[in-house]
Amino acid sequence: MTPLAGYLLLSSFLFAIGLAGALTRRNGILVLIGIELMLNAANLNFIAFWRFGPNPEMLKGIIFVLFSIGVAAAEAAVGLALIIAIYRHYRTTNVEKMNSMKG
Amino acid sequence: MLWIVKNLWLIPALPLVAAGLSALAKQPCKKFASSLAILSMAGALVLSCIAFKAALAHSGSGEAANQIFNFRWFQFGASEADWVRIGWLLNRLTAVMLVMVSFVSLLIFIYSTGYMAHDENFTRFFCFLSLFAAAMLGLIIANSLLLFFICWELVGLTSYLLIGFWYHKPSAAAAAKKAFITTRIGDLAFLLGMVWLYAQTGTLLFYDQGHGCLEQSALATLTAQTTVFRLTVAGGIGLLIFLGAVGKSGQVPLHVWLPDAMEGPTPVSALIHAATMVAAGVFLVARVYPIVSASPDWFVGVAPALKVVTWVGVITAVFAATIAVAQNDIKRILAYSTVSQLGFMMMGLGVGGVAVGMFHLITHAFFKALLFMGAGSVIHGCHEEQDIRCMGGLRKFMPVTFATYAIGMMALCGVPLFFSGFWSKDEILHHAHLWSVSRWPFYLGAFGAFLTAFYMTRQVFHVFFGNCRLELGRTTGSEQHTVAHGGEPASEHPHSELPPQPHESPASMTLPLVILAVFSILLGFIGTPAWPWFQKFLEGQVATMNMSRLAEPEVLHLMLVSSVIVFIGIGLGWWLYGRKSIANANELDVLERVRPDIFHLLRNKYYIDEIYEWAFVGLNKRWAQACAILDDLIVSGLVHLIAYVIVGLSWISKTVDDEVVNKGFDEGCHGVSTGAGWLSRLQDGRVQNYLRVIGVALIVLVLFLLWGCKG
């Protein structure tokens, strides 16, 4: 059986990849994909801790991940709708050009 | 357990089903929607009568009179205590209200088929109306404050929808919003009270075989503790719940929405804003009366919460009555009269208990519905004219309406012996007279009764007597007119087609008027001092006929006094308005000629709306402006300040460097100034930069945790 640390390292690496993508890509959709990856990394963490935790029969990790999947689906729908709306307005999905909130 | 108790939910379910079905129906299916609504209401009435019979047959007084059916609704958590339970309750209060609401609703539904016949949104209207009836009936049968609150909010919602029924009129939309928001203020307090009650007793069921929140054990815990001003917890909760009733029943200071609510169709005004929904506040106080009136054993006298109820009621009664004297809109006068009468009911609850307030509630529901529907008939007959100065002489054109309206008016004024208003109002005044705390409620109540008689006389003389000042085809009413007659453009419904004079309304409108008029007279006799059946019924006792009680000196004197007051009011009204009717609509009012300043104060409703506008809306605006300035100063200012300070510092050090130290520091200074530039660029509008900051913060946080754990 793989030790817990393996899953945790994998999850943190996925998180870092997602963060790197969200920080470096120009395209808004890719930023969203990065965030999606980070969320999934967190889900993996929950499942791993649930499996290795003291009382897995409480199902807390599983329930949390189910809710997280539901919320992430909502988040993806709204996020992509926002990007499409922005694209209609500015004709671009480049996040560097979306700076009309500049202070 | 009786069948009807278990299946009490059927009563609100019937109109609810009707509402759901007519929501699905297409707009042209008028017959379908109206017959569905009326049939469901008739069914509800039949069931209500069965329930009433069951309550009549059920013996026992006090808490034994309650027949309850509780069940689990849903579960939070695993333990038994986490089940949320609701249920219904059949006792005498419920039974009386059920019959009243379903009967009045049925009549108004029938009336609406005539009144709204030409509206293109006929089906929607009946859908909302049925939904309202369902919520109202649900509110009555609720045996849980939570269920009560849900239905309470639902009636609020339907009220909003129906006030704004003609939402393309800006005034109607604004009135709907106002009603919704104003009542929301009271509801917030209600919710707080409910939460507090739940925190204290752990249940929201009214009666639950000794465990409900209105029963002895819960009341004992509630009265055992005190909060601020030595008020018991029961008093605090009672006051918060009473605030909810203040909002819904249009008591001062939350009365402002009710007169504006007259923008809705007239049947709505009659049903919701006169007979039933606004009375729900009174019903609420009657329902939670054990909490409101609860006082600990050591306390002598009247519970403070009851005093507040009384005083708010008294002030509202007089306050609204004075405003009504100076209004010109036929429905607005009735609206202020409603506010005033609701004040009387609250006062009745405060000084005399449940039976006194509820008796006035029931009688008032009938005659006020009658008056509103009469007003609707007048408006319909005059082709959407609402200004009483522009009417006059309608007696000849609308005989049935006039006769029934006169009966309603006399019932409202409290003309002695034969009209229900006299008996119920007399009951309130009688108890106010006996009140141990203060005499002032009695004096003010008598003054309110006088004003009621006066303004109703003024209205009736303006509308039905004198010469006809109606100018049909005037452009002012035409906008509303097209609305009420199907929203067709005016060209399709030219004014030349209108009959040249006012006309009597169809039978579907006059028939309910006649029925209500009969009840406005008859209902008084179930609560006379000689045969106080109603009061005894609510208390679970048997009433006996005893004519001699009428002749007791105290009762007799009081009846004489109130009769005299009423006749003075009517006489003064006739003296000022009846002897010589006004010649044209623009003529100044008699009172206006005498004291224009006071009259204008009254006509503008004591400038309450303006005060609210200035106080709450204005203050809010100032506060928002202050916030904006703070925002500018702190958020932008701070960032800029830091940037400028650093730029300034770097500039100084650069100058010092250039002149004092050698050029080796130049690079460093340059670095600092770039840093300052970066700092000001923190807010560059790019999402990724913000995300970066979050990332860095995450690192810092984790490192901090790491070191924190070690240290």
Next chain:
Amino acid sequence: MSDTLDQLFVNLKAWLVGFAPLEWQSLISAIISVAALLAVFPGLFAVTTILERKGLGRIQNRYGPNRVGPFGILQPVADGLKAMTKEDIVPRAADHVVHFIAPLVLVIPAFLALAVLPIGRGMAAIDIDAGILFFFAVGAATELAVFMAGWSSRNKYSLLGAMRAIAQMISYEVPLILSSVTVIMFVGSLSPVRIVYAQTGYSGILPHWFLLTPWGLAGFILFMISATAESNRSPFDLPEGESEIIAGYYIEYSGFKFALFFLGEYIGMFAICGLGITLFLGGWTAPLSFLTGIPSYLWFFLKLFSLVALLIWVRGTLPRLRMDQLMNFAWKFMLPMALINIGVAATWHFMEPGLIRWLICSLLVVGPYFGLGRGLAQGKHLAKRTYQYAE
């Protein structure tokens, strides 16, 4: 005797597995099951193609394939040989990697989905607790495959076909799942094996199939309509509508890859029909109580063939829908109907058995059917259809 025949394959597998060392047994068992699935269903695919072509031929008043072998029954062999020997053409502008992977992504989930279906008594390749969820989860991957094929071909028609297919599959997945939810709710389990066991009894000679309840009948019809749409078959074959967009998303495929697409579609069709059988038609149970002697897997395949024949019949009979009709039908009829059906199933569950339950539940199904149908047909005044050449 009948029991031996019934459990023939189960015992055979147990016997074969018995030869292997203990720690390898589960793996060997799985491999045998997979091999059996891989052997049986492509064979079934071959039989079905010839059946379909012949059947369509008869419906359209022609002979169908009749040259290869006696009555043309060797036609699939010829087709297979042709597909394998043809040149594999890839457009120059195409995205080669995705273009290559797409057919594989289509075929693999289809086979995976087959694995959870109980083909006979004790004959599910994998018996997992969340089998139905597994089925739908795996089925979701085919949408991605269709998109990959359509997009990577760099062809307008194929992209259009892919977009149509995805829109259609997502829309019809909702009623598909919702109509299955009734059965899942009723049985209280997501396991296909348990669902079949819940339908094993008989009252009189009639079986306890869910098809024989009002909600089950309605659910089955909804399920089959959605299943037809999910497998992109006529009358829902807009994604590959020949007269509009030539062949939709597999326009740029040829040779063996094209054959793979074909295989994937048919396996998908078998899988979804198999699910329909499991959910509503009692899986491997016999239709009448005195027929239980016949081995269970034969019943499964008999039912499968009848459903496939039904689909072929529908294909030969109904014309193709328009895109707006398709979407209106999905969202305005199928979805509300499926939701109502869930309520009906609940009502059925909580009522006392008897004639009244039948009447009320039937009414609850039929009433909305007519209401929604009228709503859908509203405002469309179709002229009476006239046939110019048919007489």
Next chain:
Amino acid sequence: MSASFIILAAITIASAVAAMTLRHLVHCALALAITFAGLAALYLQLDAQFVGFAQVLVYVGAVAILIVFAILLTRGSEAPQQSIFSSSWAVGGIIAAAVFAVLAVMIRKSRLSELVAPAGTTTTVREIGDRLMTTYILPLEVVGLLLTAALIGAVIIAMKEEPK
């Protein structure tokens, strides 16, 4: 570490890296789908069957398709001309690397690695359902409300603006 974990981890990481670095947006989305599938397989390995299948159903079946649709609707299906990374990509990369480094150090140092998984418990779908309908009923309702709100919100945001 078991061989299956290493294979799955390698697939997941490789596809995640591909999803974040590939030039072509559609390729990114497809690689993302592989990442999701790999994660689902990892869930299965951790005995969380239901979550694994739900992950495939929601992420591969819905979210990936949604992303693909968004890419096509914003004309992202053509390969971009300019650089795909933003002008200050190095900073982002460094931050991400630092986050990983910090997390990895923390995991290495913690005593969590000593935890041993309890013997394989089988979680039936029924248990999850029971839990969802009793203890977690309120969150379930809230998520339902949230999804409805998101549905309406997404439709309204993405709706074509009325020409004024």
